[in-house]
Structures are given as structure tokens and as C-alpha cells.
Amino acid sequence: MSVALSIVDAVEEKARLEGAGRISEIELVVGRMAGIQPESLKFCFPAAARGTLAEDAVLLIEEREALGSCADCGSTFPVSFYLVECPRCRSLGVRVVSGDEFLIQSITIEEE
Numbered sequence: 525m526s527v528a529l530s531i532v533d534a535v536e537e538k539a540r541l542e543g544a545g546r547i548s549e550i551e552l553v554v555g556r557m558a559g560i561q562p563e564s565l566k567f568c569f570p571a572a573a574r575g576t577l578a579e580d581a582v583l584l585i586e587e588r589e590a591l592g593s594c595a596d597c598g599s600t601f602p603v604s605f606y607l608v609e610c611p612r613c614r615s616l617g618v619r620v621v622s623g624d625e626f627l628i629q630s631i632t633i634e635e636e
């Protein structure tokens with residue numbers, strides 16, 4: 525719920541700066557390791573947005589795969605947990621290089 529509220533706060537602030545009457549669409553990018561459940565975010569959003577400029581906005585969520593990079597052999601591969609083994613050399617020296625992003629990609633505003 526708090527995540528939904530912070531999104532609403534952020535987009536409302538931006539929309540106000542641009543003099544928007546309302547927000548019609550919000551596009552988010554959520555990495556698989558961001559710790560955010562897109563389904564629960566979609567579920568919470570209407571309540572969080574009630575009475576704000578984003579009340580009728582469509583929430584679009586783009587999920588991104590998480591990628592790990594092996595410190596030993598340099599391979600890059602999709603990962604789904606933080607503790608992972610390199611599929612090529614079995615090293616545990618794997619660093620998650622992407623997939624923890626959580627950002628507002630764009631908003632569409634309407635002037636009224």
C-alpha cells in the first residue's frame with residue numbers, strides 16, 4: 525500500500541508542476557528483484573489514487589528480468605534469487621547487475 529501511495533504522490537507532484545488536470549496513464553518499470561509484487565500494486569493502486577489527479581489513471585507495469593554477472597567467468601544470465609550459482613562455472617561469486625529497478629517510466633497527463 526505504501527508503495528502505491530508513494531507512486532501517487534510522485535506522479536501527482538509532477539502533474540501539478542505541468543499544470544495537468546488529471547493523469548490518464550502511468551507506466552512503471554519493476555525489476556523482478558525489486559521486492560514489489562506487480563499484482564498487489566495494481567490491487568492497491570485504485571484506493572491509493574482515490575481523490576487524486578491519478579484517480580482514473582491506467583497503471584501499466586513493465587516487469588524486467590533480473591540479470592546476474594559471474595565474477596569468475598564473466599557470464600551474464602537471468603537470476604531469480606540473490607543467492608545464485610553461475611550456470612557455466614558453478615561459482616557463487618555472482619553479482620546481481622539489474623532487476624532491482626523500480627521507477628516511473630512515464631506519465632500521461634490531460635489538461636482540463
Ligand SMILES: [Zn+2]
Binds near residue numbers: 596598599615
Ligand atoms: Zn561463472
